Amino acid sequence: MEQYFTKNPTSNNDIYKFDWNIGDERFYFYTSNSVFSKNGVDFGSMLLIETVLNENKDFAGKILDMGCGYGPIGISIAKLIDKSFVTMADINERAIELANMNAIENKVQDKIKIINSPSFGNINENYDIIVTNPPIRAGKNIVFSFYEGAYEHLNIGGKLYVVIQKKQGAPSTKDKLISLFGNCESVNKKSGYFIFKAIK
Numbered sequence: 001m002e003q004y005f006t007k008n009p010t011s012n013n014d015i016y017k018f019d020w021n022i023g024d025e026r027f028y029f030y031t032s033n034s035v036f037s038k039n040g041v042d043f044g045s046m047l048l049i050e051t052v053l054n055e056n057k058d059f060a061g062k063i064l065d066m067g068c069g070y071g072p073i074g075i076s077i078a079k080l081i082d083k084s085f086v087t088m089a090d091i092n093e094r095a096i097e098l099a100n101m102n103a104i105e106n107k108v109q110d111k112i113k114i115i116n117s118p119s120f121g122n123i124n125e126n127y128d129i130i131v132t133n134p135p136i137r138a139g140k141n142i143v144f145s146f147y148e149g150a151y152e153h154l155n156i157g158g159k160l161y162v163v164i165q166k167k168q169g170a171p172s173t174k175d176k177l178i179s180l181f182g183n184c185e186s187v188n189k190k191s192g193y194f195i196f197k198a199i200k
Helices: 043-055 072-080 093-105 140-152 170-181
Strands: 016-022 025-031 060-066 083-090 112-116 127-132 154-165 185-190 193-199
Touching (some): 016 072, 025 093, 043 127, 060 072, 072 112, 072 127, 083 093, 140 154, 154 170
Parallel strands (some): 060 127, 127 154
Antiparallel strands (some): 185 193
């Protein structure tokens, strides 16, 4: 089966649409085959969004959603954090097309930039917050490249938020973040998922 971190998916591009709520705000997302969590927003992403929103209500600045897929994390953050500007990046060209459609569908295209990038390969800016639900199935080297790139592309005082399951490598992720940042805090935990925050 073709993986969601494939650059040029060849599976049938059967686009469909679902709706999803955060509180009173309704979102609409187009999705398709060969993208991550195509049938709906996954639990880990929901927990990550909830945590970032709760911790950054008065935030103003630049955010990067690394490994954005079709865009639920970056788009919801762009819509619900008023003074944010969100860059979204993914290697999967189909996911990038869908993310562009979804930014327009949810009326946040003026607050979002979307980049096709293998990990941080095409990222040239620095950010105040980076969020990621990393592609666990791509392997530890790719996942750790997300963390290393995040450290390089955060402003001083900037924050990285990562969602990861305990059984999919939460302990090694925490160790890696401590080695890079010198700190790592578990700021939310639910149903086997951890939200780690590291500050540069």
